[in-house]
Amino acid sequence: MIQRIQPSKRYSEAVIANGLVFLSGMVPDNPDADATAQTANVLAQIDALLTEVGLTKSRIVDTTIYLADMADYNAMNAAWDLWVAEGQAPARATVEARLADPLWKVEIKVTAAL
Template identity: 70%
Template sequence: MIQRILPGTRYSEAVIAGGFIFCAGMVPNDTSLDIQGQTADVLAQIDALLADCGASKADIVDATIYLADMADYTGMNQAWDGWVAIGQAPARATVEARLADPAWKIEIKVTAFRG
């Protein structure tokens, strides 16, 4: 069974299939913030979306982080390190990418396992 969470015209915010939760890329709501603030904004959205799916950040098995500028890597990691569950860090890749809105410094896509 496939369950779509907050489905829209182009994509769903999350799709649950086979025990996995595939989340759409999350971007900051407040683009006036620096990289630490935008990262914290996105991570809070991920927390809320996973809760809607019956999961938490401890269930994340994979994360892909897109940065508009790799110069923001250290600042992003400061927010990330304060958020990720100790001893439960997921597999992760961080890449530089041109994001759809130039005001976005970051986009994060995660996959979690609910079992």
């Protein structure tokens, strides 16, 4: 069975399938903020969506972080390091990419286990 969470015509915020929860790339609601604040905002959105499906960040198994500029790597990690649970860091890749909105500094996509 496949369950779609907050589906729209273009994408679903999350999809549950085969014991995994796939979250769409989450982007900041505060586009005028710096990379640390944008990252904290996105991580809060991830927490909220995981809560909606009955999970916590401890269930995240894989993360891809997209940065508009790798110069923001340390700023992003400042928020990430405060958020990630001790001893429960997921597998992670961080790449530089041109994001859909030029004001976005970060986009984060996660996969969690049920």
